Amino acid sequence: MSETLAPASAPAASSPAAKPVIVVNDVVHSFKGRRALDHVSFEVKAQSLHGFVGPNGAGKTTSLRIICTLLRPQSGSVRVFGHDVVYDTREVRKRIGFMPDHFSTYRQMTVYEYLDFFAAAYGLSLKQRTQTIDDVLALTDMGGRREDLIGGLSRGMQQRVSLARVLVNDPAVLLLDEPASGLDPRARIELMEILKELRAMGKTIFISSHILSELAELCDAVTIIDRGKIKYSGGMHELLVRTGSHPTYRLTLDQDRPDLQAKLEGLPGVLTVEPLAGRPEYRVMFDDAVTNTNAVLRQLLDWDVPVHGFAPDRRHLNEAFMDLTERGVK
């Protein structure tokens, strides 16, 4: 990677030392009397890939538009790298790249003209522009299409051009609103690969998406919003691993054993054994003061149980999402 899009050397997001680069504090925003954001607060840590999920109309786009300085919060504050989005608009805009949830490109321009236009708009010199555009085209794998008209490109290609546009000023924070919407599976996977690469380069990525499975795989942290209120904001791991006073493990068998539940419940220290409907799986909770993972697993093997997997119980993001958000619309 060239110097224009060089990897940063700040602490990784997973590290507790990572500082928040976006701080949303008690933001309230209403449209025509309908409260879109109701005392919303969350943080996005540096160099993290932070997912932002919620049902339609939950307030995701409003939050993103406030963070990227397009909307002024009616109360509360939002800071990006310590700069207030209302009072330090220019400083915030220098540090962010916002990709809206719709294609917003000049379709009569070629890919190169479009990127050159935005690079110049961010004040890059001619030499810097040439280098940067080459870099972003290489990153988005659009080098071969630089002289193509944007209007003639497929949706996936246009989305790559949009992403390349966001990158021309080498922003530290990328705000992406539904970047994978309307893309075919291949284009979506390729887009996610580019995002992984960007994270590896040290960018902070705040991504709103409906494709929960991909977010779960990709993101370090997630914020779930529903009806204008934050339902969860924190690490992805903490959300998906069922945390409680006792460890909970998921036991997966190759073949079900009807007597297994009763046998497991009889073991010392095992608190609950819950069979999962339709699958040869059990959720096992035990008291770690009495027993431990190895002991339970050893006992299972002694019983000649065909164990396929025994791992900490993780929810799917879908489950967490459904648990945290409410049915229907407000």
Added chain:
Amino acid sequence: MLHGVGTLMARSLRLEARLLRTHLFRLVFVGIIYLMMMIAQAQSLVKGAPGLDFFQMTIWLNASFIALGGIGFFATAITEEKEEETIGLLMMAGLSPLGILFGKSTARMCQALLLVAVQFPFTLLAITLGGVLMNQVFAAYASLLAFTILLSNVALLASVVCRFSGTAMGVTTLFLLTKELSWTWLAPALAWLPQQPWMQNPVGQGLLAVLTWFSQSGLGLRLNEILRTGFADRAFGVQVVFDLVVAAVCFVSSWLLFSKFALRTDAATPGRGLLQRRSGMFRWFAAGRAWSNPLVWKDFHFLTGGMAFAVLKFLGYGLALFLMIVGQPFLMQNLFGEPWTEIIEVHLGVVMVGLLIEAAISASRIFMDEIRMQTMVNLLTLPRSIAYVAYSKVLGCACGLLPGLAWLGIDVTCLLPNGLPQAAEAIASPAFWVAAVVLTVFLHLTVLLSLFVKWGALPLAIFITLLSTYCCPILFFALIFVGSAGENREAAMIVIGILWLVLAVCCFVFQMMIHARLYELGTK
């Protein structure tokens, strides 16, 4: 084939009837008629039979409104569907081409006809006020209605055939101008053709009859005739029949050509005009690398046509001058005392009109692409202010005026004898500044309206400007006062100063409104 013919049309009419703005618009229109009636009543104190004046004002207002507003309203009927790539969806919904034509165009025509019809009872009052006969009222409305039907169908054909709304509007305007001015440009041919021996046969006579018919088909010509005292012709003149026949031909042609032209899928991408790509054969006409102010670069190349179009414009103005010089012995021999001076003055006039048209078109299109392609959001997240973005775009459009301005400079400094002193004198005259102010306000208004209406901002701005100048005669009074000020020039300048101040406030308010609207569009 005829499935769903009336569905879309019924829906459009029902939807329009439910909208409050439709009725408010009609109310505003009737309000203007009412205002005119009050002016006529005031006039009755000083002159007899003010009915004719009132009637004339109403009919001309209608004619200009239909012509100016109609172009944008009718010519976008099908092109807007093409640009939004929704024609296929309409067809998939089971609508036939005829159903789409009825729903998209005929419904609009009905709305326009209703707007004209709603004032009919009021104009009958012109008869009570005196000076107008019932026959004149019927004839005038028949002409207006026929013209509306013609315009909507010509625009429909243009809308079906053309890729973009702008092109369709341009073609419709060209047709209207050709038709309205046919009595002037056809006059020499109509005088010359009957004397030719090869015209003395049925075909020649038929052609002559058609040309004569066409030359009498102008709405302006017909209305002048109707609004003359003592009009006693039939209500349905040549113009009405011609308009209805052409309208029918255009509608049928639109239907027949629909499948061939309207289903094109490339209309959503605006064209590049003469602008070449960097890898093309004519690289010199490519946009090249973005300038340090890329917004100026973008609008100069992608809105005004760039270097290629600038060269063409420069050559075009030069060609106009060349043709005037070459044609002078034939066309202007008996008209001008000093041919050279007069030719340059006419050329100067052509250049100024050209500049005015260019400026007006640029003003109406300056934010069009940003709105259509939803790119305002990208511009507003740049580390620049909205004002910087807007003024840079204005500068980009202004670059497109350079060829015309160059010719203006050449005419004044090099070609026109005593050009500079004359120009200085013109600039020093108060009338110049009044015109400049009106033009500035007009351009601001055009930009503002273009942020609210999809198409037709320019005709609407022309209409509002004309109406405002009519309803606020302060401009005319100021001009009359300034013109008759003679030696009392200082007083005249004070009047102009006050006018400037008022209009500067108007411009400031418009700019604030433009700013607010741009912000709103960016955050939507």
